[in-house]
Amino acid sequence: MIMRITLLAIVFGFGVSPTSNSSPVSARLCPSDPKLATLLAGSSIVLIGKMDVPKQQLTEEGAKPSPGYLDIPIKVESVVKGEDMSSATVRFYPQDATYKPSNAAMLGLAGEPAILFLNRVDDGPVSLYFAGYTPDALKPATDLTVAATRAEASRQAKVVASWRANTTLPHFAKVRALIASLGQVDGDQQQHVFDQLEALGNVAVPAIIAQMDDRRHLRTQAISLVNHAPDAFEGMRHYGPEQVVDGLDAVLNQITGESFGSIVNGGSSRQRDAVVAGWRVFAADLACKQDK
Numbered sequence: 001m002i003m004r005i006t007l008l009a010i011v012f013g014f015g016v017s018p019t020s021n022s023s024p025v026s027a028r029l030c031p032s033d034p035k036l037a038t039l040l041a042g043s044s045i046v047l048i049g050k051m052d053v054p055k056q057q058l059t060e061e062g063a064k065p066s067p068g069y070l071d072i073p074i075k076v077e078s079v080v081k082g083e084d085m086s087s088a089t090v091r092f093y094p095q096d097a098t099y100k101p102s103n104a105a106m107l108g109l110a111g112e113p114a115i116l117f118l119n120r121v122d123d124g125p126v127s128l129y130f131a132g133y134t135p136d137a138l139k140p141a142t143d144l145t146v147a148a149t150r151a152e153a154s155r156q157a158k159v160v161a162s163w164r165a166n167t168t169l170p171h172f173a174k175v176r177a178l179i180a181s182l183g184q185v186d187g188d189q190q191q192h193v194f195d196q197l198e199a200l201g202n203v204a205v206p207a208i209i210a211q212m213d214d215r216r217h218l219r220t221q222a223i224s225l226v227n228h229a230p231d232a233f234e235g236m237r238h239y240g241p242e243q244v245v246d247g248l249d250a251v252l253n254q255i256t257g258e259s260f261g262s263i264v265n266g267g268s269s270r271q272r273d274a275v276v277a278g279w280r281v282f283a284a285d286l287a288c289k290q291d292k
Contacts, residue, residue, distance in 0.1 A: 029159060030288035031152060035136070040152050041281040042260040043117040043131040044274035045082035048141050049074045051090070053110035058094055058103045069093045071127070072106075074116065081153045082120075090118060091127040099133035106138070113141035115149055119261050122268035133259070159284045160277045165211065171204040172211075179211055182244045186219035194223050197251050205255055209283040212252070213276045214244035215269075223247050223264075225254045242266035249275055258282060 031037035040046060052073040074088045094103055117137040118128045130137040139145050166172075178193050185193060197208060218241055225237045237254075241247040241264055250264040260278025263271055 029155060029284065031155065031285060033148060033152065034285070034289070036148060036152050037156070037281070037285060038258070039117055039132045039134065039136055040081065040149065041156060041278040042119075042258075043081065043137075044120055044261060044271070045088075045118040045128065046080040046149065046153065047074060047076050047082075047085075047088060047116045047118065048078045048080060048113065048146060049076040049088070049116065050111055050113060051106070051109065051116075053106050055107060055110060058107050068095060077113065080115070080149055082118075088118075088128055090116060091129055100130050101135050101138035105135060109138065109140060115139045115141050115145055119274075120270070122271055123266070131261070156277075156281050159281050163280050163284075166206075169207040169210060171200050172207040174200065175204055175207040175211055179208075179214060179244065179248070182214070182247065183216040183218060190218065190220050191222075191224060194225075194247055194251055197248070198225070198254055202255060205252060206283045206286065208248055208252060209279045212245055212248040212279060213272075214248070215272070216244045217242060218244060218247060221266075223250050225250060228254075239264040240266065243272070245272055245276065249279075252279060256282075 052075070054070060054072070057070060070092045071089045072092050074090060076085050076088055079085060092106065093100065115138070117131045117139075119131040120128050139149075175197065178197050181193055182190065197204070200208075221240045221242055223239050223241055225239075227235055227237045239246075239250050241250060243266070246263045246266055249262070253259050253262075253264070260282065261271060261275045263275050267275075
């Protein structure tokens with residue numbers, strides 16, 4: 001499957017128009033560090049700054065804050081991605097040992113220059129959270145890591161700015177017809193459309209990404225997907241997408257296992273813009289991947 005995706009990427013450009021001046025197969029637009037590329041694409045805000053970490057509350061004896069999280073102030077030295085700011089606050093959950101920087105990492109970089117990969121959630125408790133569900137969302141800000149992060153941010157900005165939908169992608173017309181029906185059907189019929197999109201599989205991912213930025217409201221704010229996680233405690237994943245783009249984000253995550261922020265339960269326009277941009281970078285970078 002990886003070979004097939006790579007070959008199709010080379011032929012079709014995976015979402016970027018063949019007339020674009022920035023083809024994703026161009027070496028200058030391929031990431032030098034794919035892991036960093038994925039993390040940055042899934043971050044709406046990337047800051048360089050110093051955290052004012054409450055050390056006592058992150059020790060073994062003190063790491064039980066109420067109501068379960070700490071709001072950690074950041075003195076921002078520079079912004080790599082996102083809007084300019086001089087200060088920020090990241091919400092951190094000391095008791096959640098998975099999918100985030102560890103307490104030890106937070107303590108180790110307390111008051112030290114660090115790179116923070118973050119996502120902003122604009123509904124519910126509005127705040128910044130570490131992005132990517134990974135410990136790598138917090139890094140020491142060395143000359144090397146800062147240069148690499150800035151270079152990758154610049155590369156991705158060029159990819160997004162030059163994006164043009166490529167109508168020659170595999171399944172483009174089929175995907176267009178299915179997406180067009182969303183917003184007009186509801187209930188089981190709407191779920192069937194999402195099921196059909198998922199069934200098209202990896203080869204249709206670029207066509208879905210190319211057409212995902214559809215802000216029409218869904219008639220039924222629900223989608224159910226089979227939970228393929230090996231440690232899943234329930235057979236289905238249930239979400240409440242508000243707009244077509246939200247449901248397509250869920251389908252793309254289901255097919256690829258990737259996430260670039262989450263709007264599967266709705267979100268703000270800013271969150272949707274960030275998620276769509278992340279998926280576009282993902283599509284462009286498919287052409288850069290090698291067989292493993």
